[in-house]
Every structure is written in C-alpha cells, then in structure tokens.
Amino acid sequence: MIKNINYTDENVLQQEQDTIFHKSWFFVGLSDKLQNKNDYITYRCGSVSLFVQNFGEELKCFSNICLHRFNNIHTGNEGNGHLICSYHNWVYDDSGSPMVRSACLKEELASCSRPKLEQYEVAICGKFIFVKVNKEDLTSLDKHLGSFYDKLIELSSFFDDIINNETLVLDHKANWKLLVENVLECYHCSSVHKETLVPIGIGGKKPENHYCESGHDKVDYPIRTTALQTEREAKLSFLTKTQYSHKSLQHWYIFPNLFISSTAGNLFYIGKLSPERSDYTKLYAEFVKPKYTELTKKEGMLLNAYAQASLDSSTRVIFEDRAILEDIQKNLSIIPEQKQIFGEEEFRIESFHKNINNIINYK
Ligand code: FES
Ligand SMILES: [Fe+2]
Incomplete structure (x- = not known):
C-alpha cells in the first residue's frame, strides 16, 4: 500500500506524470468530437500541452504551444478552427510549420531548435482516441491495451x-x-x-x-x-x-x-x-x-x-x-x-x- 505522503508531494506527482501518465498511451477524447475538418480537442497535464485535430484526411496531434512567444494555439477544451495563435496571429499549416511572412522571422526560425510544432503519435481504438508523447516508447496502442483493445x-x-x-x-x-x-x-x-x-x-x-x-x-x-x-x-x-x-x-x-x-x-x-x-x-x-x-x-x-x-x-x-x-x-x-x-x-x-x-x- 502507498503512504499518504505520496498523495500530497509535488515531486511524486511529477514522477507520476512522467512515468505513468506520459510514459505510453493515454486517453484524450472521443472521436465524436472530431467529426468535422478542423475540429480539435486539447489536453493539458504537467509538462504536456497538446491538441488533436481533424485535418480532413487524418487526425494529427501537435504541441499546443506557439513557437513565437509560447501562447496557446487553441484555447478551451474543444472547438473548431485553423491553427492561428491569437497573440500575434501566427498561422501554422497541417505539418505544424509556421507560415511566417517576415524574412527576419524566417531566419530566426531557421536557426531555432524548434522550427515547427512538436508532433506526437495519435491512434484510435473504436471511438476512443489515444496519444503517446514519449518517442522512446515504441509500444503500439493495441499492445498497450492488450485484450482490452x-x-x-x-x-x-x-x-x-x-x-x-x-x-x-x-x-x-x-x-x-x-x-x-x-x-x-x-x-x-x-x-x-x-x-x-x-x-x-x-x-x-x-x-x-x-x-x-x-x-x-x-x-x-x-x-x-x-x-x-x-x-x-x-x-x-x-x-x-x-x-x-x-x-x-x-x-x-x-x-x-x-x-x-x-x-x-x-x-x-x-x-x-x-x-x-x-x-x-x-x-x-x-x-x-x-x-x-x-x-x-x-x-x-x-x-x-x-x-x-x-x-x-x-x-x-x-x-x-x-x-x-x-x-x-x-x-x-x-x-x-x-x-x-x-x-x-x-x-x-x-x-x-x-x-x-x-x-x-x-x-
Ligand atoms: S505568441 Fe503566438 S503569435 Fe506570438
Ligand atoms: Fe461513488
């Protein structure tokens, strides 16, 4: 059994977020919420802030943090919209790349360690959508869920x-x-x-x-x-x-x-x-x-x-x-x-x- 201190300690929670919640696949929402093009669901927990969006042909999952000055790209839990950050209106395409017009920003971005939004793996089981942010974990969703898949x-x-x-x-x-x-x-x-x-x-x-x-x-x-x-x-x-x-x-x-x-x-x-x-x-x-x-x-x-x-x-x-x-x-x-x-x-x-x-x- 687990001592009470493990329910109140922030360091324990951080370990849990890294090794339990974001170690492998976790649930983000139901596919009913992503029926139309540009429907999205956001998910935020610990060091993870992302959205899953319907891009017409497929569902993709990206970091929800704007590359410019780190505002949220999508706000709220769910909605429908293009990838436009509300702070300075940076627009992103469906590969997570910013479509910047200014030459000086293009240069900045080219030398930046994060030239596009981080993309994560998304998979669907029936109507349940799951995401995996840990790139070192190669477990497939069906393996993660076993017979529950x-x-x-x-x-x-x-x-x-x-x-x-x-x-x-x-x-x-x-x-x-x-x-x-x-x-x-x-x-x-x-x-x-x-x-x-x-x-x-x-x-x-x-x-x-x-x-x-x-x-x-x-x-x-x-x-x-x-x-x-x-x-x-x-x-x-x-x-x-x-x-x-x-x-x-x-x-x-x-x-x-x-x-x-x-x-x-x-x-x-x-x-x-x-x-x-x-x-x-x-x-x-x-x-x-x-x-x-x-x-x-x-x-x-x-x-x-x-x-x-x-x-x-x-x-x-x-x-x-x-x-x-x-x-x-x-x-x-x-x-x-x-x-x-x-x-x-x-x-x-x-x-x-x-x-x-x-x-x-x-x-
Ligand atoms: S913070 Fe997103 S456009 Fe400036
Ligand atoms: Fe109850």
Missing part, C-alpha cells in the same frame, strides 16, 4: 450520441489516485450514494466478472430489483431495447486516465483524468446514449428526457464523491506517514497499487 472497439460500437453539448469539467481538490481508488470500489455506494444509486438498485452486492490485465480493469456490480426500478421499467419500456443489455453497473478503468461505466446499458459515462497538482485533479466527463433497437417516436422523446435526467443524476453522483475525496485529501496531509486500509471489497484498488508500485518507488 478489442473490448473497447466492441463497447464503443454501442455508443450513440454524446448527451452533454460541452465536456463537463469538474475540478477536484484531491490527488488523482484518490479519484481512481474511489471508482475502483462500490463499497461506498450504499452510504455515499444512498439517494442516487441505491434507489436504482446499485450498492450492497458483491462485484462479478472481474477482469484485469496490464493495469486495465473491468468489473460488474450487480443491480438489485427495487421498487423504483420496477416502476421505471414499466413506464419506460424502451429501456429494455438497449443493444448493450446487462443487469449491472459495469465499470472499466483503462490505465492510466480513462474511466468508463455503463448503467444497465442505458447510459455510458466516459471520464478522463488530468492530474494538475498533487492536490488538484481535473475530471472531464461525457455522457453517451447507447444504441437502441427500433424506438417509436414517443419512445425516442422519452429517451431524450430520460438521458437528460440520467445526466443530472450522474453529475450528482460525481459531486457526492468529490465532497468526500476533498475531505480525505486534507486529512492525508495531516497524517503523511500512515496508509489507507483496503479490505476484501477493495480488491481492485490493491491491483491498482500493485501496478503503480511496480512503476514508481513510492516513499
């Missing part, structure tokens, strides 16, 4: 539209490992989520179908039949028409920064982690509708209302967790030499710790 392709074949128009960004005053540990168990579900998850039958049942490989991890938390659930299914008959049918809260952790969950195949949640400081982590959330079979017009309308309500309730679940994690973070700095205790229900956290302990020599 095919599983993610299959899973995302059931994804329909993203429900939230803009990515939801949730700041957590907590270390990234606390966010991971929190989603790797549902032991807390019956206490923390008694008004959100318990009424729909989640919590209190032993997880099933656990599968873990190279740090990636998947499990099913069975759903109990509750009065609310039975009433809901009677009113919303379309729920049983989902093409991704299972009676559980299915949870996936794709190492190091992607969370996926499916609530009985009626709503997908896609979460992306970005650890900014040892006590500050950004969580980016998307909610995705699953594909349904042959919905009537009325069912389609009900589905939209249901999706909106599910989004609100899932956001509430994240807030419920966040309040606890932020309190824990404060306490960890008071008792730096102690360690959390993990019991039988927290077996996925033990695998997570084992995996990162193999990568970093924690204090």
